[in-house]
Amino acid sequence: MTATDADPDPSAALVSVVVPVYDGERYLAQCLDSLVAQDHPAIEIVVVDDGSADRSATIADSYPEARVLRRPHEGLGATRNAGVAAATGELVGFCDADDWWKPHKASTQVAYLAAHPDVDIALCRQDTHFEPGTDRPDWLIPDQRYGDLDGVSATSGLFRRAVFEQLQYRTDMATGSDFNLLVQARAAGFGIEVLDESLRVRRIHGASMSDREGPAFDQMFQTVREHLRQQR
Amino acid sequence: MPTHYRSNGPRFVDETIDGEALVMDMVKGSYYSCVGASAFAWNALARGMTADELTTMLVARYGVSDVDAARDVDGFVTTLLTEEMLVPGHPTDAARTPPTRATLDALVPQPEYRALALERFDDLADLILLDPVHDVTEAGWPRNAAER
Numbered sequence: 001m002t003a004t005d006a007d008p009d010p011s012a013a014l015v016s017v018v019v020p021v022y023d024g025e026r027y028l029a030q031c032l033d034s035l036v037a038q039d040h041p042a043i044e045i046v047v048v049d050d051g052s053a054d055r056s057a058t059i060a061d062s063y064p065e066a067r068v069l070r071r072p073h074e075g076l077g078a079t080r081n082a083g084v085a086a087a088t089g090e091l092v093g094f095c096d097a098d099d100w101w102k103p104h105k106a107s108t109q110v111a112y113l114a115a116h117p118d119v120d121i122a123l124c125r126q127d128t129h130f131e132p133g134t135d136r137p138d139w140l141i142p143d144q145r146y147g148d149l150d151g152v153s154a155t156s157g158l159f160r161r162a163v164f165e166q167l168q169y170r171t172d173m174a175t176g177s178d179f180n181l182l183v184q185a186r187a188a189g190f191g192i193e194v195l196d197e198s199l200r201v202r203r204i205h206g207a208s209m210s211d212r213e214g215p216a217f218d219q220m221f222q223t224v225r226e227h228l229r230q231q232r
Numbered sequence: 233m234p235t236h237y238r239s240n241g242p243r244f245v246d247e248t249i250d251g252e253a254l255v256m257d258m259v260k261g262s263y264y265s266c267v268g269a270s271a272f273a274w275n276a277l278a279r280g281m282t283a284d285e286l287t288t289m290l291v292a293r294y295g296v297s298d299v300d301a302a303r304d305v306d307g308f309v310t311t312l313l314t315e316e317m318l319v320p321g322h323p324t325d326a327a328r329t330p331p332t333r334a335t336l337d338a339l340v341p342q343p344e345y346r347a348l349a350l351e352r353f354d355d356l357a358d359l360i361l362l363d364p365v366h367d368v369t370e371a372g373w374p375r376n377a378a379e380r
Contacts, residue, residue: 151363
């Protein structure tokens with residue numbers, strides 16, 4: 001069948017990438033460079049500055065490909081929600097300001113979603129980059145599915161817009177709001193799958209990142225507990 | 233010497249709120265719920281109590297018979313060991329300090345006794361096994377001490 005205006009080529013779908021940033025000037029340019037370099041033909045970059053005190057917004061402004069939203073500091077969930085609200089793509093992804101996407105991330109996930117209409121969220125594997133002088137944090141344990149340290153990030157997903165017509169990131173969770181959204185999506189019946197290919201790089205650059213038994217676990221428990229109560 | 237137990241951490245992590253113990257298996261992604269007397273029993277066993285000590289405490293707290301309490305505890309321990317949630321404590325653990333009755337009462341205030349039971353759920357296994365922490369904190373992105 002020939003694609004028409006009413007039946008557009010799904011592999012050319014506009015991908016909006018939301019980049020929430022809060023005092024992230026140190027690595028933001030590498031993040032944005034990786035998005036500009038995507039081999040997918042239709043990318044919209046939405047940088048949402050969450051009230052940074054550093055040069056994050058100025059750096060983002062220097063990219064003509066990026067739309068920059070400046071907001072008072074409200075936290076990650078509200079920042080992501082603002083980015084989604086501003087995004088116009090049929091598909092929405094996220095790139096934290098200290099991470100970066102491999103050049104074929106968007107195109108690979110778009111192709112997967114085009115071929116799997118029953119999947120609404122395509123996650124992917126990732127590589128882990130340690131900044132020089134950074135020790136392996138205690139929370140970083142081998143992934144249980146793949147046996148290495150890289151794992152699959154809840155932030156790695158490319159989402160159909162329909163997910164965000166029904167769901168939002170929680171604004172009352174300092175950490176774990178992406179896990180929470182995936183659990184909400186599972187309960188709502190959206191399909192979630194993981195691509196085995198590594199398409200993004202997460203940067204480990206601090207010894208102070210949340211400990212596995214710190215706040216992130218507290219909010220995982222909160223999410224699972226709420227999910228369980230809703231299922232009963 | 234009677235066997236005491238402990239939670240099989242760090243594989244299993246748990247939290248008790250409003251009389252419900254929630255336990256997550258960070259290796260398989262399963263999660264478990266137990267409520268009331270079962271949450272009381274989980275917290276006792278996971279923190280160093282022997283089956284005999286728990287039986288005595290259940291009799292005192294709930295007024296259940298020795299026979300019923302012993303039977304329930306035996307079955308519950310077997311379930312927890314089968315699920316690998318509990319492991320035997322070290323036999324020479326001289327520092328063993330099982331939780332007090334007051335501590336457990338504070339965690340699980342419900343006085344009604346129901347036969348000890350554990351519910352297991354696997355519907356979120358793939359999500360629980362995702363990389364659990366990579367969010368910005370309220371203090372901004374984490375930084376090396378040298379970067380601050």
